Amino acid sequence: MTESTSQATTTTPSLNIGDLQSIIKIIDACSERGAFRGNEMASVGAVRDRIAAFAEANAPKPEEINEDGTVPPGYPAHDEDEIDIPDNPENTD
Helix, strand or coil: CCCCCCCCCCCCCCCCHHHHHHHHHHHHHHHHCCCCCHHHHHHHHHHHHHHHHHHHHHCCCHHHCCCCCCCCCCCCCCCCCCCCCCCCCCCCC
């Protein structure tokens, strides 16, 4: 068999610190809205705490920020990855 001349480009999925911070915000919003049952809260909280600790430990240190105020690739620049979670997604009027 011969190899196909057209190669499909594959993109490797990746996560950055901004993605993890977004996950934390999503978990917090779901918790505030009562999306989790009481018996699930400990598990959800434990996962949230591990993600938060990892994100904090891997966030760029002040000395890692470039002279022009930018951050290394893979780190969100300030609030660029901030997500907007509406207070009442069911009310779209």
